[in-house]
Amino acid sequence: MISDKxxxxxxxQITYDSRVSLSQSVKLVKDNCSEEESKKYEAAMARIVxxxxxxxxxxxxxxxxxxxxxxxx
Numbered sequence: 001m002i003s004d005k006x007x008x009x010x011x012x013q014i015t016y017d018s019r020v021s022l023s024q025s026v027k028l029v030k031d032n033c034s035e036e037e038s039k040k041y042e043a044a045m046a047r048i049v050x051x052x053x054x055x056x057x058x059x060x061x062x063x064x065x066x067x068x069x070x071x072x073x
Contacts, residue, residue: 001059008060012067015056022049 002008022045029041061068 001056001063003063005064008064009067012057012060012064015052015060016069019049019052019057022052 002011026038026042026045030038033041
């Protein structure tokens, strides 16, 4: 996906941080909004995170396995 290792490392960090932030946003909504809003928001975030993992992170880690964080190995 990204052959340049330095750029791949930066992208890996940005996408990882994005995934963490999106997960934190789900908790924020769950703790402060209605159940209906929470379910809709969580479903939307699941789709986004799914695409992020499948279409960006996994191809990147395939090409640069050393960049894959220990907590998702």
